[in-house]
Ligand SMILES: Nc1ncnc2c1ncn2[C@@H]1O[C@H](COP(=O)(O)OP(=O)(O)OP(=O)(O)O)[C@@H](O)[C@H]1O
């Protein structure tokens with residue numbers, strides 16, 4: 001009996017050690033990548049780099065148009081995908097009957113999330129750039145990124161809505177609330193932190209993508225900032241691709257500096273999401 | 287004969303999965319009295335309560351037949367204003383569900399849904415309804431604290447007060463004291479005795495003892511049927527149906 005219980009403790013110990021090791025192993029490459037990029041890119045970072053235009057065939061100067069372009073594209077994506085995504089999630093969670101049509105919609109959303117991003121790029125080229133005649137533009141690229149982002153927003157938002165206790169809805173209805181009043185006053189506010197987290201994660205992915213904007217809105221080089229949604233734009237991920245593969249004799253510093261800026265952009269979004277989530281968890285009243 | 291507030295006529299309810307939870311119920315509920323619906327689990331007591339303020343609209347129902355007249359109006363009529371009905375016939379559930387607001391927010395919620403914005407009216411409703419459930423003195427200094435911080439007994443009285451703030455005429459209570467200690471239970475029962483002066487109260491008790499304590503009228507339900515209905519004083523001392531007697535004396539399910 002005694003030996004048996006000691007054995008169990010040893011097994012338990014080994015199990016924990018093994019899991020700790022695995023967790024550490026997944027952590028190492030992430031830290032390594034980040035430190036590597038900071039190390040190589042930090043020397044390039046200066047006010048001029050962030051606020052200036054590229055010159056000398058992009059081998060010198062700053063990356064302002066790419067930074068601004070990525071901000072525009074992210075905002076443009078948000079304008080389309082956030083209301084549409086949250087609306088669809090509300091419909092699926094609160095209104096849709098549990099029937100074949102709803103199941104098909106859910107299936108479509110799941111599959112949409114698995115489509116490679118370059119396919120979205122081709123689709124955007126066909127639909128927005130050519131058929132709808134938006135040209136290679138911020139508008140076409142934002143719409144393409146929106147379609148890519150929608151599944152993420154819809155599924156996280158739907159999950160957040162569903163996690164609001166059913167009893168709140170029953171009580172509200174039993175007090176003479178309409179379904180919409182119940183959603184607006186109880187369900188949405190309670191689900192909001194989860195929804196915002198999903199929105200940010202979705203937009204973060206959009207901000208870092210190259211393939212969907214490649215054919216739809218990304219410019220190789222622009223000596224000025226875009227003036228309208230119908231202009232093409234530079235963007236950080238595409239710029240990084242260009243200066244890493246298309247420009248000979250490119251200073252490595254600028255490449256890593258650009259990567260660092262993009263990384264910072266994404267990390268800030270990620271931290272915001274984490275912050276909102278933990279704040280909401282601390283405040284949760286059920 | 288006291289006034290009949292609700293007249294239930296040949297009411298039958300079958301859920302979508304085929305369960306017959308109510309079979310031909312005929313029952314007249316008197317105004318300004320406490321009517322107790324009791325009986326073993328699955329008898330259809332909760333189902334009947336949910337019919338009375340159309341909360342069954344949220345569940346899938348296969349057939350719902352018969353009539354429920356509230357003040358002479360058939361509330362099962364599709365033309366019924368369900369929202370108005372639910373304000374007039376309020377419901378308190380077994381487990382206290384406080385909404386994720388402050389104490390005040392819980393109490394003003396129903397009125398705000400109805401479009402009331404005047405602060406004086408809302409404040410007045412908060413105080414009046416809290417006094418009706420003897421909670422005012424306990425919480426008057428922390429009305430803006432989260433309601434979830436209250437004890438279970440206080441939460442359940444808050445839920446009752448929340449319904450009262452809407453000035454309903456009928457109050458439905460489904461085992462409202464099932465999770466409460468005897469002292470909290472006593473407070474709720476005392477509130478009900480006060481409230482019956484101006485309200486019609488229908489209560490599913492959590493025990494036969496409670497049924498006997500509070501019932502002006504008592505209805506015994508067994509497997510979807512109404513077995514016996516009589517003034518509480520009669521039913522609990524001299525039941526006419528053998529099954530009622532067996533259940534009361536504990537020789538039953
Ligand atoms: N939404 C539903 N769908 C299907 N069947 C249901 C539903 N709600 C209740 N029932 C069934 O209807 C019958 C009556 O249930 P009800 O909850 O009204 O009984 P009750 O008298 O309140 O019982 P308890 O004392 O356990 O609360 C039961 O057989 C129950 O399983």
Ligand SMILES: [Mg+2]
Nearest residue numbers: 331332333460
């Ligand atoms: Mg019940």
